[in-house]
Amino acid sequence: MTMSDELLNWSTRWRLSAGVITCKSCQVRQEELDQALNFVHSPGCLNCRFGTTPWVELAGLVPSKSAGSIGLK
Numbered sequence: 001m002t003m004s005d006e007l008l009n010w011s012t013r014w015r016l017s018a019g020v021i022t023c024k025s026c027q028v029r030q031e032e033l034d035q036a037l038n039f040v041h042s043p044g045c046l047n048c049r050f051g052t053t054p055w056v057e058l059a060g061l062v063p064s065k066s067a068g069s070i071g072l073k
């Protein structure tokens with residue numbers, strides 16, 4: 001997959017807004033300050049089988065120089 005495909009894939013599961021990532025399935029939120037912690041989904045969340053570190057995933061997908069354009073930093 002290309003980087004943009006993976007970013008699209010990421011964005012089908014998570015929403016990023018003002019330094020907070022929200023799971024699109026269970027609506028649980030995690031602030032950027034807590035990015036080192038495991039993301040804890042609600043029981044039965046469809047996204048819980050995917051990664052529990054959305055910030056780390058996102059950082060791996062987005063080149064640091066373009067992070068500002070999607071609302072990081």
Ligand SMILES: [Zn+2]
Pocket residue numbers: 023024025026027028041042045046047048
């Ligand atoms: Zn969830």
